[in-house]
Amino acid sequence: MAITRETLQRLSFLRRGEVLIGFVHLAAGIIVAREGFLKLQELWLQLQPYLPLSLQAQISEKILTSLPTILKTFVTVVGSICAVLVGLLWIFSGLYNMVQRREDLPGAPYLGQPELVAEWLGSGKPVYVPHHGWFAPVLAKVWPKLRFVSPVSREVISEVLRSLGKIALIWLLIALIVYFLGLVPDLLRKYAQVRIHFLIPSAAPLYALLGLLAFFNCLIALSLVPLKRREFSRGYEAMHVRGKGEAELFFTLLEESCRLLDRLPASEKRTVRLEQADAPLTKATLIESSPESVRALARPAAYMCLPVAFLLLTMGFSRLIHFARPVFPMSYAEFLSYHALDYVLEVAFAVGLIAAGAYFLEWARRLFDIRVFRSALVFCRIQPATVPETSATGADTGSGTFSATPAGRWKISQGVGERFAIWATAPQSTGEFRMELFWADALSESAGTAEPRSLFDLQISEALDTSMRYIIELPFASCFQRTSFEERGAPKDVSPSLVSPGV
Numbered sequence: 001m002a003i004t005r006e007t008l009q010r011l012s013f014l015r016r017g018e019v020l021i022g023f024v025h026l027a028a029g030i031i032v033a034r035e036g037f038l039k040l041q042e043l044w045l046q047l048q049p050y051l052p053l054s055l056q057a058q059i060s061e062k063i064l065t066s067l068p069t070i071l072k073t074f075v076t077v078v079g080s081i082c083a084v085l086v087g088l089l090w091i092f093s094g095l096y097n098m099v100q101r102r103e104d105l106p107g108a109p110y111l112g113q114p115e116l117v118a119e120w121l122g123s124g125k126p127v128y129v130p131h132h133g134w135f136a137p138v139l140a141k142v143w144p145k146l147r148f149v150s151p152v153s154r155e156v157i158s159e160v161l162r163s164l165g166k167i168a169l170i171w172l173l174i175a176l177i178v179y180f181l182g183l184v185p186d187l188l189r190k191y192a193q194v195r196i197h198f199l200i201p202s203a204a205p206l207y208a209l210l211g212l213l214a215f216f217n218c219l220i221a222l223s224l225v226p227l228k229r230r231e232f233s234r235g236y237e238a239m240h241v242r243g244k245g246e247a248e249l250f251f252t253l254l255e256e257s258c259r260l261l262d263r264l265p266a267s268e269k270r271t272v273r274l275e276q277a278d279a280p281l282t283k284a285t286l287i288e289s290s291p292e293s294v295r296a297l298a299r300p301a302a303y304m305c306l307p308v309a310f311l312l313l314t315m316g317f318s319r320l321i322h323f324a325r326p327v328f329p330m331s332y333a334e335f336l337s338y339h340a341l342d343y344v345l346e347v348a349f350a351v352g353l354i355a356a357g358a359y360f361l362e363w364a365r366r367l368f369d370i371r372v373f374r375s376a377l378v379f380c381r382i383q384p385a386t387v388p389e390t391s392a393t394g395a396d397t398g399s400g401t402f403s404a405t406p407a408g409r410w411k412i413s414q415g416v417g418e419r420f421a422i423w424a425t426a427p428q429s430t431g432e433f434r435m436e437l438f439w440a441d442a443l444s445e446s447a448g449t450a451e452p453r454s455l456f457d458l459q460i461s462e463a464l465d466t467s468m469r470y471i472i473e474l475p476f477a478s479c480f481q482r483t484s485f486e487e488r489g490a491p492k493d494v495s496p497s498l499v500s501p502g503v
Contacts, residue, residue, distance in 0.1 A: 017302065017368020021361055022097025024310050025090040028357075032317045033087025036080040039321045043077060067335045071343055072323050079320025079350075086317075108291035108373045111444060112452025114272040115410040118286050120455060121379040121438045124232050150456030152370055152447045153224040159366075160221040164214055171210050178203050181341070201342045205349045213356055216308060220363060223301040232458045234440035235465050237472060240385070242432035246423045247382040248416070250435075251285040253475035254380055261289040261376045261467060273413040281419065284381040284410065291373035291444065291453070302367035309360035316353030319346070369448045376464055377455075379438040384419070385431075439468045 111117060119127045126148065149157065181200050188194040241250065255271050270288040325343055423431070441464055443457035 017365055018097045020303075020306055020368070021365055022094040024094070024306050024361065026094030026098065028310050028313045029087040029090025029094060031087075031314050032083045033091065035318060035321050036083030036087060039076060039080040040084070043073070043080070068325065068339060072325055075320060075323045075343075075347060079317065079323065083317045083321055108293070108371075108375075109446045109449065109451060109453050111270070111272075111288055112454055114286050114412065115274065117377070117455050118272075118274055118284060118379050118410050121234060121286075121377055121440060121458065122381065122436075124234055124458070126232070148226050148230045148456075149224060150445055151454035152445045152451075153456075155447065156366070156370075157221045157224055160217045163217050167210050167214050167217070171207065174203050174206055174210075196337075198337045198341060199339075201345050203345065205345070206352060209349065209352050209356060213359070216305070216360070219304065220301040220367070223299060223304075230457060232440075233460045234438050234458050235460050235468055237437045237468075239435055240432060241382075241435050242430065244428060244430055246420045246431070247283045247433060248420045250382065250475055251283070251380065253478055254378075254471075255285060255287050257471045257474040258287045258289065258376075258378050260471060261378075261464070264290045264292050274410045275413040277409045277411050282381070282383045283413065284379065287378040287380070288442075289376040291375040294372055294374045294443070299367045299370060302364045305360040305364035305367070309357045309364065312353045312357030312360065316350050316355075316357060319350035319353065323347075366447075370445055372443060372445045373453060375442055375444070377440055377442040377458070378468070381436040381438075383434045383436075385433055437468075437472065439464060 116127050178200060181198075185196055185198070188196055251273065255269070270290070272286045274284040274286060276282040276284075323346065325339065325346060439460075440458040441461050442455055443459075444453040444455045446453040
């Protein structure tokens with residue numbers, strides 16, 4: 001396992017989506033630009049013997065009988081020019097993404113929906129599903145594993161479903177166009193007394209391309225569903241607290257003590273004060289240690305999209321550059337009746353391949369942006385001793401525990417609490433409250449550097465459990481006394497030393 005981790009760390013560029021996507025752009029650009037340039041060179045050599053061009057007799061008749069050759073040459077020239085221009089653009093953009101100076105990955109975004117995170121940590125059960133509309137709970141009942149899909153993955157799956165809907169609409173639109181084209185000759189003959197006939201080619205290539213898109217979209221969605229049921233666990237401690245001080249002061253001591261859990265230098269304090277919506281006297285604080293990125297590789301579907309996109313991009317331009325359709329002389333009426341729609345279908349299919357390749361590259365970029373972080377979460381809930389206890393619901397906390405966190409009733413606390421303001425007028429008064437403390441190693445993920453992180457896993461570890469047993473005692477070990485300078489004497493030159501204990 002250690003060797004594998006070291007190897008993955010050396011290959012850290014594999015999780016940088018912009019580098020891999022830049023490599024795909026570079027490789028596809030080289031191939032596409034080369035084919036386009038060689039085809040333009042070949043066409044130029046073929047055209048040179050006829051220069052300078054001159055109008056010959058009966059030129060109009062020759063044009064009408066050479067429509068297949070003219071249109072084939074036109075598609076080839078336009079496709080080759082576009083291939084050279086787009087290929088050069090891909091080469092330069094790919095090189096830029098690959099060789100530009102890479103800084104460290106950006107820091108972890110803030111933790112989104114702290115109210116639901118507190119509810120999850122207090123109950124030990126995922127609570128995101130009921131808060132994502134009516135469709136998510138229904139789908140979770142049909143497929144129970146979807147209850148354990150993270151909010152970020154659920155959003156990606158929703159995008160996949162919307163994409164499948166768009167693919168179905170495009171399929172229906174193509175089918176309607178083909179159907180109405182078949183009705184055009186009869187309608188013109190019936191209402192305009194015009195007799196025309198044209199051959200409608202099969203739209204099977206377009207249907208196959210849409211089927212390929214739908215198939216890979218389904219694979220992307222399935223790759224985000226966990227293969228097995230997740231079991232969540234967290235540590236728990238409950239106690240009565242008595243002393244001179246209010247919940248806000250106790251929270252401050254606990255929050256500072258929990259900074260010992262930071263594995264990395266903390267750039268900001270990650271704490272959120274909460275209160276119950278229907279019981280404002282019940283306060284809580286949600287504390288998170290500095291998150292660290294833990295995933296060495298990205299989602300498997302992201303890597304799957306890269307070769308698919310490369311093949312589709314190169315195949316699409318290749319079909320335009322080497323446009324292969326009948327070019328023997330024929331009358332314009334014969335061409336329009338039997339081959340015109342076939343030419344249109346071939347161009348549409350080639351452009352569809354290019355669009356599908358760009359579509360998969362965008363999916364790869366979207367999946368590479370998903371990052372996973374590990375941090376320690378601590379949730380402390382304080383209830384005044386004068387508030388009657390209620391029965392625990394949904395939390396297996398053992399005997400003698402207090403009321404469990406009510407579902408979805410936490411809200412972010414604003415300003416100073418009323419009880420703290422009252423206590424500040426008489427700070428020597430003694431009070432007591434009941435406290436519940438939950439902690440766990442948490443995994444969260446974000447869909448980008450600017451998107452909030454969402455919690456998706458809670459587990460208890462022996463190291464965190466041991467650390468929390470020490471940290472719980474630190475607020476109770478604090479004791480300060482005020483003394484005068486006359487009693488202690490004038491302060492001397494003392495060089496203070498900062499001790500950073502490792503818990």
